[in-house]
Amino acid sequence: MNNKEQRIPVFLINGFLEAGKTKFINFTLEQDYFKTDGTTLLIVCEEGEEDYHTDVLGKFNTDIVYIEDKENISIPKLLELEKKYSPERILIEWNGMWMQDELKIPPLWFINQTISIFDTSTMDLYLKNMKPFMGPMLKNSELVICNRADNISEEKLGEYYLALKAMASEAEIVFEGEEGEIRGDFCIQTPYDIDSDKITVKPEHFGIFFVDTMDRSERYDGKDVEFSAQVLRVPGFPKNCLVAGRKCMTCCEADMQFLGFICFYDGADAFKNRDWIKVRAKLKSEYNKQYGRVGPVLYAFDIVRTGPLDEVVAF
Numbered sequence: 001m002n003n004k005e006q007r008i009p010v011f012l013i014n015g016f017l018e019a020g021k022t023k024f025i026n027f028t029l030e031q032d033y034f035k036t037d038g039t040t041l042l043i044v045c046e047e048g049e050e051d052y053h054t055d056v057l058g059k060f061n062t063d064i065v066y067i068e069d070k071e072n073i074s075i076p077k078l079l080e081l082e083k084k085y086s087p088e089r090i091l092i093e094w095n096g097m098w099m100q101d102e103l104k105i106p107p108l109w110f111i112n113q114t115i116s117i118f119d120t121s122t123m124d125l126y127l128k129n130m131k132p133f134m135g136p137m138l139k140n141s142e143l144v145i146c147n148r149a150d151n152i153s154e155e156k157l158g159e160y161y162l163a164l165k166a167m168a169s170e171a172e173i174v175f176e177g178e179e180g181e182i183r184g185d186f187c188i189q190t191p192y193d194i195d196s197d198k199i200t201v202k203p204e205h206f207g208i209f210f211v212d213t214m215d216r217s218e219r220y221d222g223k224d225v226e227f228s229a230q231v232l233r234v235p236g237f238p239k240n241c242l243v244a245g246r247k248c249m250t251c252c253e254a255d256m257q258f259l260g261f262i263c264f265y266d267g268a269d270a271f272k273n274r275d276w277i278k279v280r281a282k283l284k285s286e287y288n289k290q291y292g293r294v295g296p297v298l299y300a301f302d303i304v305r306t307g308p309l310d311e312v313v314a315f
Contacts, residue, residue, distance in 0.1 A: 008082070009089045009112035010105060014137040016096035016126065019117045020147050022050035025091060029060050036061075038088025041081060043067055045095040063087070070098050079106050094137075101136040116141045116168070120149040120175060123160050131167075135251030138168035150177040157182070158189045165211045166250045166315040188212045194219060201227035206246050207313045210259050213296040217285035220296060225283050228309060231275040232260055237290075239269045244279050244298065248313040256312070262288050265300035276308045 015021045025042070028034050040062040042052070047066065057064055063085050067073060081087075090109065094100060105111070116137050118126060123146065126134060138144065144164055149157065157175055164173050165188075175182040190212060191205050199220070201209045206227060213220050232243035245260020263281060271277065281298035288297050 006108065008087060008109045010109050011089065011091045012094060012100075012103075012111055012114045013091065013117065014094050014096065014100055014114065014141065015117035016119070016130065016133075017046060018048050019096070019119045020050075020145075021093050021117050022048055022052060024115075024117055024145065025093060026050075026053055026056060029056055029062060036088055039063060039085055041065065041085045041087035041090045043081070043090065043092045045073070045093055045098065068095075070095070073098075073103065075104055075106050078109070082106065082109075096130075096133060096137070099133065099136055101139070111140070113143075114141045115143045115145065116171075117145045117147065120146040120152060120157075120160065127160070127163050131251040135167050135255050138164065138171065138251075141168045141171045144168055144171045144173045145176060146174065147176045149175040149182050155189055162188050162208060162211055163315050165215060166207065166248070169211070169214060188215075196223075198224040199226070201225065203228050203309050203311065204313075207248055207259075207315050210245070210248075210261075210313075211315075213261075213283070217283075217294065217296040220283045221285035223283050224280065225298070226278070226280045228276070228278050228306060229260070230258075230308075231271045231273060231277055232258060233271070233273045238264075240264055240266055242268045242271060244277065244303075246309075246313045248315070250315055259313075261296055261298050262290050263298040263300055263303075265303050267303065271303070271305075276306045277303050278306050279303050 013021050013025060029040070038061070040060065042057070042062050042064045044064060044066045046068060052064060065081060094103070146160065161173055188208060188211065190208060192199050192201060209227065229244040229246055232245060234243060241262065241264050243260040244263045245258055248257055248259045249255065250257055263279065279298065279300055280302040281300040284297050284299060285294060286297050287294050
């Protein structure tokens with residue numbers, strides 16, 4: 001029987017058909033950093049035009065299994081494969097039309113890394129029609145690779161970056177062309193003047209403001225900011241601390257999230273959950289244990305109650 005030392009890491013590769021998943025896995029298997037002495041089990045949940053290189057699979061001790069029926073992605077079936085192949089690790093090329101959050105794995109398997117791959121040339125179609133599938137894919141992704149990004153304007157790439165970052169807030173997002181990674185600080189075109197010492201955020205721009213400050217808080221360090229928000233009181237927080245944020249629809253109505261900032265204010269304990277407020281604060285880019293990293297921390301010098309905002313923030 002397996003013990004703790006024999007837990008099996010799973011590398012989950014997400015994306016829609018023809019996004020480039022197979023090409024990515026073929027490339028990864030050949031890299032020195034990914035080599036291992038044990039057996040790799042590759043589970044393929046859909047076949048595209050790209051084939052797996054049988055010589056590469058054999059060279060790197062990789063067994064491949066095709067499972068094209070969603071009902072066969074079950075714990076009993078996966079345990080059968082574990083018993084048959086005794087893998088040291090597992091790669092899963094996931095079918096983009098299967099809801100990724102429905103994947104169940106055996107107790108001794110664990111998701112070691114999730115990578116999502118998209119064809120940038122069809123990103124408009126994805127964002128318009130596939131967001132309910134993209135949200136679960138991206139939620140736990142550590143890396144998002146958007147290939148075939150040549151000849152797409154920086155402004156359009158910035159729009160894509162915002163939409164993806166809203167669904168994959170902790171992921172590294174990379175756009176690639178034929179010659180490799182496309183660099184540049186295009187990321188997000190803000191609707192306010194980022195160079196101003198005081199930034200007033202309109203309600204409809206809260207989503208852009210939140211994503212950009214969370215992503216690159218150093219650009220906002222020391223600036224005065226003003227925006228409307230709702231209060232979230234968190235048990236265990238200091239009396240002078242609240243969370244100021246908005247309910248946001250990152251991918252679909254079923255995936256509403258409260259996105260908010262840590263905010264310190266001497267009169268914070270006068271506000272209760274769900275109060276609507278206008279915040280005027282100094283934003284500092286610094287480590288906060290609630291974020292678990294460096295991020296935007298607000299030090300408010302004025303908070304007043306306001307009327308509610310009807311609109312839900314959408315990306």
